[in-house]
Amino acid sequence: MPLNTTTAPPFLTVLVRGLLAGLIAGLLAGTFAYVAGEPHVEAAIAIEEAASHAEPASGGHQHDEALVTRSGQRGGLFLATGLFGAAMGGLLATAYVLLARRRRTDDDGRSGLLLAGAALLGAVIVPFLKYPANPPAVGDPATIDQRTVTYLLMVVLGLVAVWAGSLGYRSVGAQAPLWQRVAAAVGGFLLVTVVSYVVLPSFQEVPTDFPATLLWNFRLASLGTQVVLWTGIGLLFAALMHHDRRRRAAAALPST
Amino acid sequence: MSSSTSSQPLVNPAGTTRLLWTVLATVVALTLLAYLVAFDQGAVSRSGMYLHELMHDGRHLLGVPCH
Numbered sequence A: 001m002p003l004n005t006t007t008a009p010p011f012l013t014v015l016v017r018g019l020l021a022g023l024i025a026g027l028l029a030g031t032f033a034y035v036a037g038e039p040h041v042e043a044a045i046a047i048e049e050a051a052s053h054a055e056p057a058s059g060g061h062q063h064d065e066a067l068v069t070r071s072g073q074r075g076g077l078f079l080a081t082g083l084f085g086a087a088m089g090g091l092l093a094t095a096y097v098l099l100a101r102r103r104r105t106d107d108d109g110r111s112g113l114l115l116a117g118a119a120l121l122g123a124v125i126v127p128f129l130k131y132p133a134n135p136p137a138v139g140d141p142a143t144i145d146q147r148t149v150t151y152l153l154m155v156v157l158g159l160v161a162v163w164a165g166s167l168g169y170r171s172v173g174a175q176a177p178l179w180q181r182v183a184a185a186v187g188g189f190l191l192v193t194v195v196s197y198v199v200l201p202s203f204q205e206v207p208t209d210f211p212a213t214l215l216w217n218f219r220l221a222s223l224g225t226q227v228v229l230w231t232g233i234g235l236l237f238a239a240l241m242h243h244d245r246r247r248r249a250a251a252a253l254p255s256t
Numbered sequence B: 001m002s003s004s005t006s007s008q009p010l011v012n013p014a015g016t017t018r019l020l021w022t023v024l025a026t027v028v029a030l031t032l033l034a035y036l037v038a039f040d041q042g043a044v045s046r047s048g049m050y051l052h053e054l055m056h057d058g059r060h061l062l063g064v065p066c067h
């Protein structure tokens, strides 16, 4: 074994790496969202405003222009993705430390990347296929509480599905051929996912006259934002941990 | 597998308890931060709807239900 681990890095060191990776990845995701998503948000808000002028009686969604201007909201995008990214990076780092005891491999980069991939699949892609992102002007304000709760539930269930997949993978003995282990993983994952999709309610709230291409483009941009975020967190965290490990390994070899 | 795991004892009850509390506090703090960005309507941030509106576009593009 070339690089032997010295002692495991302390929790706070790993946490700072995760927060930093998350902040940078969040800003990258914000940049992507700004370029790829903002035009669609603008277009959707224009539609929303046209609709609210048409029927002023319905309160609809209060985008209080008085409170924050549109350019303020566009700038706030970076604040939102940066903070959200930092929170997610920190949580990833925490999961990394908690799982470190059971980890079989020594390879820090690998498990960080696996965790980010698991989060992308479980907390983003699985919920997205059930409750895709919606631009302004789509969605009934009367159901926002229900939709928020079911969305959060779907995020949790998505993570459970990934966990079920990894249980399935490990439940088949290591001597078994790879295809059997992967089949067990897919089975566990799909079981939880499909049951969740069937049990949780669906919401059809896209106005009939909302442009389909705009909706599609917005959703792609939204999914892309999360993909950039989690790919960035995984790669940056792995890189920082790798750098850290090499430094520690060098420090642990004083004179030999 | 070659030699070194670490010279310290792997199980250190006092240290483990402290670590668990640190981890718990961290998870709570980070969840609160994510909540602030994704869902808060001023109840936690005490900023009225200011932060909520400021991070409006981020919420939509991160895929969180907004309205």
Ligand SMILES: [Zn+2]
Pocket (backbone or CB within 6 Å): A061, A136, B056, B060, B066, B067
């Ligand atoms: Zn909105």
